[in-house]
Amino acid sequence: MPTIKELHVNGSRRVVDADTRRTLLSVLHDDLDLTGCKYGCGEGRCGACTVLIEGRATRSCTTPVGAAKEKKIETIEGLATADKLHPLQQAFLDAGALQCGYCTPGMILSALALLRKEPNPDREEIVRHMNGNICRCGIYGRIVSAIEQAAKTMKEGKR
Amino acid sequence: MNDSDDFLLEPERYELAGDPFLLFDRRDLFRLVGGGIIVACLLGEAPAQPSKKRPFPGRGSPSRELGAWLHIAEDGAVTVYTGKVEVGQNIRTSLTQVVAEELRLPPARISLVMADTGRTPYDFGTAGSRTTPAMAPQLRRVAAVAREMLIDLAAAEGKVKRESLSVADGKVTGPGAKPSFEFGHLTKGKKLAKLIDEKSPTTPVEKWTVAGTSVPKVDGKAFVTGTHRYTSDVKRPGMLFGKVLRAPAFGAKLTGVKTTKAEAMPGVVVVRSGDFIGVAAPTEHAAEKALAAIEAEWKLTSQPSSDELFKHLKSGRGRGVKGGGRGRVTGSVPNGLKAADKTLEATYTIACIAHAPLEPRAAVAEWTDGKLTVWTGTQMPFRVQGELAGALGVSSDRVRVIVPDTGSGYGGKHTGETAVEAARLAKAAGKPVKLVWTREEEFTWAYFRPAGVIELKAGVKKDGTLTAWEVHNYNSGASAMATTYEVRNQIAEFHSSDSPLRQGSYRALAATANHFARESHMDDLAHAVGIDPLAFRLKNLSDARLKAVLQAAARQFGWGKGKPPAGHGFGIAVGTEKGGYVANCAEVSVDRGSGVVRVVRVVTAFECGAILNPDHLKSQVEGCVIMALGGALFEQIRFKDGKILNPRFSDYRVPRFRDAPRLETVLLNRKDLASAGAGEAPMVTLAPAVGNAIFQATGVRLRSMPMVPNGFKAEVR
Numbered sequence: 001m002p003t004i005k006e007l008h009v010n011g012s013r014r015v016v017d018a019d020t021r022r023t024l025l026s027v028l029h030d031d032l033d034l035t036g037c038k039y040g041c042g043e044g045r046c047g048a049c050t051v052l053i054e055g056r057a058t059r060s061c062t063t064p065v066g067a068a069k070e071k072k073i074e075t076i077e078g079l080a081t082a083d084k085l086h087p088l089q090q091a092f093l094d095a096g097a098l099q100c101g102y103c104t105p106g107m108i109l110s111a112l113a114l115l116r117k118e119p120n121p122d123r124e125e126i127v128r129h130m131n132g133n134i135c136r137c138g139i140y141g142r143i144v145s146a147i148e149q150a151a152k153t154m155k156e157g158k159r
Numbered sequence: 160m161n162d163s164d165d166f167l168l169e170p171e172r173y174e175l176a177g178d179p180f181l182l183f184d185r186r187d188l189f190r191l192v193g194g195g196i197i198v199a200c201l202l203g204e205a206p207a208q209p210s211k212k213r214p215f216p217g218r219g220s221p222s223r224e225l226g227a228w229l230h231i232a233e234d235g236a237v238t239v240y241t242g243k244v245e246v247g248q249n250i251r252t253s254l255t256q257v258v259a260e261e262l263r264l265p266p267a268r269i270s271l272v273m274a275d276t277g278r279t280p281y282d283f284g285t286a287g288s289r290t291t292p293a294m295a296p297q298l299r300r301v302a303a304v305a306r307e308m309l310i311d312l313a314a315a316e317g318k319v320k321r322e323s324l325s326v327a328d329g330k331v332t333g334p335g336a337k338p339s340f341e342f343g344h345l346t347k348g349k350k351l352a353k354l355i356d357e358k359s360p361t362t363p364v365e366k367w368t369v370a371g372t373s374v375p376k377v378d379g380k381a382f383v384t385g386t387h388r389y390t391s392d393v394k395r396p397g398m399l400f401g402k403v404l405r406a407p408a409f410g411a412k413l414t415g416v417k418t419t420k421a422e423a424m425p426g427v428v429v430v431r432s433g434d435f436i437g438v439a440a441p442t443e444h445a446a447e448k449a450l451a452a453i454e455a456e457w458k459l460t461s462q463p464s465s466d467e468l469f470k471h472l473k474s475g476r477g478r479g480v481k482g483g484g485r486g487r488v489t490g491s492v493p494n495g496l497k498a499a500d501k502t503l504e505a506t507y508t509i510a511c512i513a514h515a516p517l518e519p520r521a522a523v524a525e526w527t528d529g530k531l532t533v534w535t536g537t538q539m540p541f542r543v544q545g546e547l548a549g550a551l552g553v554s555s556d557r558v559r560v561i562v563p564d565t566g567s568g569y570g571g572k573h574t575g576e577t578a579v580e581a582a583r584l585a586k587a588a589g590k591p592v593k594l595v596w597t598r599e600e601e602f603t604w605a606y607f608r609p610a611g612v613i614e615l616k617a618g619v620k621k622d623g624t625l626t627a628w629e630v631h632n633y634n635s636g637a638s639a640m641a642t643t644y645e646v647r648n649q650i651a652e653f654h655s656s657d658s659p660l661r662q663g664s665y666r667a668l669a670a671t672a673n674h675f676a677r678e679s680h681m682d683d684l685a686h687a688v689g690i691d692p693l694a695f696r697l698k699n700l701s702d703a704r705l706k707a708v709l710q711a712a713a714r715q716f717g718w719g720k721g722k723p724p725a726g727h728g729f730g731i732a733v734g735t736e737k738g739g740y741v742a743n744c745a746e747v748s749v750d751r752g753s754g755v756v757r758v759v760r761v762v763t764a765f766e767c768g769a770i771l772n773p774d775h776l777k778s779q780v781e782g783c784v785i786m787a788l789g790g791a792l793f794e795q796i797r798f799k800d801g802k803i804l805n806p807r808f809s810d811y812r813v814p815r816f817r818d819a820p821r822l823e824t825v826l827l828n829r830k831d832l833a834s835a836g837a838g839e840a841p842m843v844t845l846a847p848a849v850g851n852a853i854f855q856a857t858g859v860r861l862r863s864m865p866m867v868p869n870g871f872k873a874e875v876r
Contacts, residue, residue: 022444030400030443035392036385038566040517041598045808048517076385089383093375096774099782100247101382102389102517102566127816134808136517136567137247138785139778140819 004065009034010078020066024058025049027065028075036076036105040134047133050106051075057113076105079112087153088112088146095146099137107133111147119155123148189350191278192230192238195343196308197352198301199228199280225280227294229258229301231309235329235343237262237269239298242282243290244274244538245564246516246572248838249775250290252377253370256771257295260362260370261302263326264342266377274540274562277532284539284573286664288737288836291771295834299361299370304353312345313338364769364830373774378564389566390536391521395591398523399428400443401584402450404436405600408459408801409660415456421449429453430587437580439588443595463659464799469508469612472634475657486651487641492616495627495648499618501687502627507613507676508863509635510795511660514608515813518566519601524581525591530557535578536565543575550579551586569786570664571605602806607796608665609658611635613676617646623690623698630676634658636669639736639843642677644699660798666783667842670736671790675864678732678847683860692731692851693718702735704766704829708742709733711764711825716744723855726750727759730851732844739767739840740827743784743848745820749856754870758788758820758849765824765841768832776837780824783841789814791846793868812868 002020006013009032018027028034028051037060040048044059051060052074079086085093088108098104107130114121114129121129126144135143188197202224227241239258245251251271259266272278274285282294306326313331314321317338324331332339364371381387406413413436418429421438427449428439436453440446463471496502522535531553537543540560548555565572577594585592596604611634618627628646634656641651685695693713700706713719713731723729726748733742746760765780793812797804805811846864853871854860861867 019442019444022442026443029392030394033394034385035388035394038389038518039391039595040519041808043598043807043809046517046598076383080384085380085383089380092383093379096373096375096778098376098379098382099249099778100517100565100567101379101387102247104382105385108383127819131816134517134813134815136515136569136786136813138782138788138814138819140785140814140816141781141822142778144816 002066004069007032007065007068007073008071009073010075018065020064022065023061024051024063024065024068025060028060028073034075034077038102038106040102045132046103047106047110048103050109050133052109052113055113055116057110074109076109079108087157088115088150091146091150091153092143095142095149097139097142097146099139103133103135107135107143111150115147115151115154119151121147121151188228188352193232194348194350195233195346196231196305197228198305198308199352199354200226200297200301201354201356202226227280227297227301229298229305231305231342233343233346233348235341237264237342239269239271240279241271241273241294241298242279242541243294244285244540244562244568246285246538246568247566248290248779249376249772251564252374252775253291253771254295254298255377256370256372256374257299258302260367261299262306264329266369266374268329275559276540276544277559277561281541284542285568286538286570286573288739288839291834291836292738295771296361297357300355300357300359303361304355304359308351308353309342309345313340316340316345370771371769373772388563389518389521390523390534390563391518391566391593391595393523393534393563393593395523395525398591398593399439399441399584399588400446401437401439401581401592401594402446403580403594404450404453404455405604407457408462410460410462410801411457413455414458417454420452424449424452428584428588430584432583435580435583437584439584439590439592459800462801465511465795465797468511468610468659471659472610472612472656486637486653488650490648492627492629492648492650495646496616496618498620499626500621501684502616502618503680503683503687504616505680505683505862507615507672507679509611509613509672509675510863510865511607511610511662512665512790512794513602513796513811514569514571514605514665515602515811516567516569516571519596519598520572520577520605521593521595522578522581523591523593524578524585526585529553530559531582532559532561533578533582534561534563535575535581536568536572537562537575537578538568538570538572539574542573543578546575547578547582551582569666570668573664574606576604598808599806602811603803606661606663609635609662609669611669611672613672615676615680617680617684619684619688621688623688623695625684625699630673632669632673635672638668639670639673639734643702643705643733643735644681644696645701646699660796666786667736667839670734670839670843671787671846672864674732674734674843675846675850678734678844679850679860679862682730682847682851682854691719696731696733704740705733705735707827708740708764708766711827712742712744712762715764715823715825716762718744726856728852728854728856730848730853730855732847732851734844736840736843738835739765739837741765741841741844743844745845745848745852747849747852747856749853749871751857751871754867754872756792756853756867756871758792758818760821760823761845761848762823763825763841764827765837766827766829767835767837767840769830769834770826770828771834773826773828776826777824779837780826780841781822783839784822784845785814785819787842787845788818788849790864791849791866793865795865795868
């Protein structure tokens with residue numbers, strides 16, 4: 001049984017010992033206790049399990065952990081610093097863009113991938129990019145507004 | 160129709176199972192929390208002869224029930240204990256607000272312990288939009304009484320008149336800040352308890368400064384940073400992961416099973432008890448492999464499919480099922496129809512749909528010394544406690560159910576199957592077991608919103624006066640079945656039926672289906688007599704709250720101020736459910752070439768009495784509109800021979816970003832009226848508003864929910 005012994009998560013090397021065929025989601029969530037990535041569907045159709053691999057929004061529920069070997073993984077736990085939320089996290093709070101919150105980490109990471117690639121997305125682009133993430137509580141409009149606000153804050157931060 | 164009628168008509172929906180019993184007496188409470196002040200609310204009627212010996216009624220005095228309670232510790236910490244569950248409706252925030260209001264304390268200094276059968280008082284469940292009207296007033300009262308107790312203590316301690324003292328920011332102070340006492344410093348080692356009844360006074364709504372404002376989600380940071388632990392994130396020492404063997408179809412009988420291969424796998428425990436077969440293993444992957452290695456044979460039975468569902472529901476009516484009966488009969492419908500200038504008869508159908516909460520059902524079960532603790536995402540922790548006790552053969556007082564704030568419910572998490580399964584696995588394995596249902600299990604083995612057939616017959620005079628209204632609802636339910644309009648001659652009748660699928664509660668119950676039928680029919684009647692749909696409704700309404708939301712929505716939308724662009728249509732609908740009043744105006748575009756139907760814009764006017772948190776209320780309304788859009792346009796469970804044909808998000812379409820219209824929400828704040836819940840009512844008029852808009856755009860009346868599961872073209876062959 002081929003195993004993987006190390007993952008590169010949120011800037012640090014983490015020791016694991018996992019069958020490479022297990023999902024990245026289960027290794028992050030169950031072994032490394034990074035429970036911000038959530039199981040929602042197991043087929044990559046809801047986005048609750050989204051993490052970034054080499055900056056790309058990736059569905060960890062359909063990614064074998066073996067495929068993440070030596071790659072840079074980012075999860076929701078790596079976004080905030082000790083005293084400051086990431087602008088996307090802050091914007092989600094300010095816009096009231098969560099109800100039950102189960103989709104929220106996946107939403108934020110999907111949005112982060114977009115904003116790194118396209119710092120000035122219009123609503124249309126946000127909708128297109130985010131369409132694979134489900135918020136069953138249905139507050140899509142607020143999530144779009146939060147992403148727009150975060151884009152503004154991030155630009156100002158760079159200036 | 161009020162809630163109690165719903166209970167009568169639909170006994171299986173708002174489950175009232177389980178006698179209210181009292182877990183605590185006064186000593187128990189203090190043992191739990193240490194010293195300080197406890198104020199608890201007693202529910203129900205006072206007993207004829209109150210017992211001095213038992214200031215806190217325990218077991219054996221069933222006439223009164225302990226409601227929510229509040230504790231102020233000697234370090235000033237304020238903790239509120241309520242059996243209610245947070246599932247995304249943000250009641251943790253609104254309940255905190257009402258306590259903050261009465262205690263004159265910032266919300267951040269109050270914590271709520273919710274839905275823990277070991278610590279919180281009995282609660283029937285978080286359902287029926289009852290938290291705001293029933294729990295918020297209790298908490299207002301206990302907090303107000305606690306504040307007055309603190310003032311009394313400060314007056315005695317400082318030897319000043321209580322009238323000279325005021326309460327702010329966790330302190331009781333006199334003029335010029337002398338004397339000044341921290342909340343926690345007033346009890347001085349004493350244990351003070353007070354029981355209050357449901358009548359003690361609270362701060363009037365017009366004086367609210369914290370309640371009634373848009374306080375952000377109190378623990379929002381834990382959610383955006385991913386640190387909040389849902390049930391599916393709970394981890395216990397030595398915990399195993401469970402999987403349960405499922406039948407290939409409903410009603411299938413197990414005829415043979417071989418588990419030897421699975422049993423041979425390292426670390427795997429196989430559990431068999433009757434038809435229940437499950438495994439527990441060190442990882443989810445190992446549990447999946449073990450489950451796959453079990454060879455089972457099943458005997459299947461033939462069952463009705465979704466294609467013949469509506470015929471089945473009508474033919475199966477009343478067969479051996481409880482419920483049914485007349486919802487309302489007044490006047491004479493035949494006479495009313497005779498007096499009409501136009502009569503209109505139509506049949507509406509409503510498909511089965513799924514709640515599809517993004518967090519599937521999950522449970523973590525742990526046995527310690529014959530006692531069972533289960534973390535599970537349920538809306539009814541005390542019911543689940545009873546289910547666990549029954550299924551595992553232990554007494555209820557040895558079972559503790561803890562509900563972490565949960566990844567939504569929508570009425571779909573009333574029962575405890577997952578908890579029972581996890582507890583069985585944990586018992587056999589001798590270790591804690593986590594069980595998270597797969598999405599396919601969630602779509603298959605939970606329960607569904609009931610499908611239904613609604614027959615409507617109505618008569619109207621040329622001047623727009625309704626003369627007769629007869630409605631028959633088969634299986635979908637009686638909520639909001641009787642018309643909201645003034646009609647002298649009426650029949651409203653609910654017929655229970657024999658549903659091929661397991662059915663249960665769903666956000667707004669049958670009010671969605673009944674409003675769809677009624678408000679679509681109203682639109683047809685308006686067109687039949689050539690009166691504008693808004694004017695026609697207003698003519699037949701007398702309820703001022705209904706009129707107010709209808710007019711507010713129309714005003715915001717600009718109803719009657721212009722014609723829709725080519726291929727677009729406007730629709731309007733109004734209704735009420737669970738004490739909330741709602742009206743929608745919708746603009747829809749229909750591309751006849753491609754068949755694509757898009758809801759472009761939705762205006763919602765909503766009123767539920769005095770508003771506790773305007774932004775969270777607006778969010779609930781927005782979420783309801785989007786969720787309702789799925790059931791209106793495309794959501795439906797398809798099934799055949801006891802198998803769900805679309806148990807995945809790739810096959811079962813839910814609303815996504817692209818489906819979301821522009822939303823405009825108008826909230827009417829009636830400070831003079833008691834606050835009602837808002838998690839359900841804003842669902843109910845979206846579908847008919849959209850259907851009426853499609854009718855205006857195309858001239859085609861769609862009478863089945865969902866209206867366009869395969870696009871518009873498929874509907875008008």
